[in-house]
Amino acid sequence: MNDIARILLLYKYVHFSEGQLVFGTQHIALDRNELIWLRSIIRGVRMEELNRETAVDLFDGENTQALHIPYEHMPPTNDSYIVANYLYQNGTVRYDIDTGNYAYRYIPPDIPLDEDTNTPERIGQRQILSSHIRYVHVDEDKKLIELEFIHDPNHRLKLPSRWYRQAAAHRFERSYIIDMLLANGGTIDRDTFTFNGRNYSLQVPRVASTSSAGPAEATNLHTLKLSSKQKQTLIQSYVEFINNQDGIKRDNVNTLILLENETDGSQLYLTPAHSDYVHRNQYRRQDVISLLNKHGQIKQDEFGNWLLFYNNQYVQIPPSIIPAAIKESVLRSSGQRFGRQNATGDEDD
Structure with missing residues (x-):
């Protein structure tokens, strides 16, 4: 009898609310x-x-x-x-x-856990996986939870149905769901997350070249030699550029701060910890700048695009907001010539 009762509660044929059992329209006082x-x-x-x-x-x-x-x-x-x-x-x-x-x-719920939720490795895995998840989709009628990945939107990860109840109890928090995945066989190997024998891509998408409308592979990235002041100026310019588009947002489903460039559609998600920090401080723009400056890097691809690299993600910095003095300084330090071609690139954007 106890097993039948647990099954009815587990699959929500019967709900428990405020000391009552609810079955359809019936409320049974306990x-x-x-x-x-x-x-x-x-x-x-x-x-x-x-x-x-x-x-x-x-x-x-x-x-x-x-x-x-x-x-x-x-x-x-x-x-x-x-x-x-x-x-x-x-x-x-x-x-x-x-x-x-x-x-x-x-009688504890039947969800396997492990003891590694707070190790540096687990915290790093949680942050990496969280930054690559765009949405947590919940279908309350079908009791279904699916994860949509930022760079693999057509290949969703379906969670085991038996996890639905506990995920619901935790308000479908992504950090809790990620811990369940990692505690039950989920693994990250470079640009791939594997769970239940299926692979999900964490590959960062290609960055659009300023000279072409089509995508170009951003390989062989190298860090630009910038002074601390130059780096901060670039990041501040980028954040201001996004803010002027009302592009600094909070993804309410996944509780992450998102910087979205409406011009090229690129998106940059802050880590859960950084998102919480910005949220607690009432979304101060200076906090976003400070976090990206401390934890981000300015890189360049083989096409000459300048990229903001943060938490295994990168977005292109529009050439139009790169100060000419900083660009000239970088080109000079690398032995290149600041000429007409670079200036044209600034004007075209």
Whole structure:
């Protein structure tokens, strides 16, 4: 009977909401005494950021239980009502008729996890994968979650259906979904992410040449020799250029800050950590400039295009916003001549 009940809840034939079971239009009130009792035995709730767990202490008058619930199973909270509802959904409350006492047994959700969520390697993998995911598509009717990649939009990754419930409990946060993928066999190998035997491209698209409307392969990138002031001037010019187009946006589905150039359609996503920082500081343009200046590089491809390289992404810096003095300085240091051809490139853009 318990297995049938868990299946009905898992696949959302029956919903649990505010102490009631909901089946279609029917609302079935549960034994409030069980919830009240469960809340009463919660003696402490502590969020342990270091371990990414919520510690819950239970004492029913006779026995003590110390639960450590991963953030992947229950979103961080210190609200005992939320904890009690979670425990009610993921456990059993038994009533002993002879003694008149209740007893509780916790049953963790069936989602495999690992212990590497906070290692430098995992943090790096999470940031890389997050920067390449454009949208998290959710179909509530079909209980389906799909990931759309920035550079591979026609090849979506479908998450196992059994993950839907826990992803929904975490509001479909991309960081949680990425951790589930990486904890369950997902791997990143250069420009490819592999999950369940299928490959998804993380290849950065080609950059359009200023002399051609078609794409040109941006290979053999090399870092330009710029002073700190020159680099900051270029990045500031780029951010101002994007801002004047209202191109600094927040992707609400994926909670990332996006810089979008409407002229060529290029997009640059900030990492989750940098996006959160900009969001907390109310989207100050100077913060975006500072982050890109600290963590980005100015590179050049074989066609002479200047690129802003950040977090394994690159976008072209429009020639029209590159100050002539900086361009001349770079060409002079590389032994090239600042002539008519370069000036024409500035005027054409």
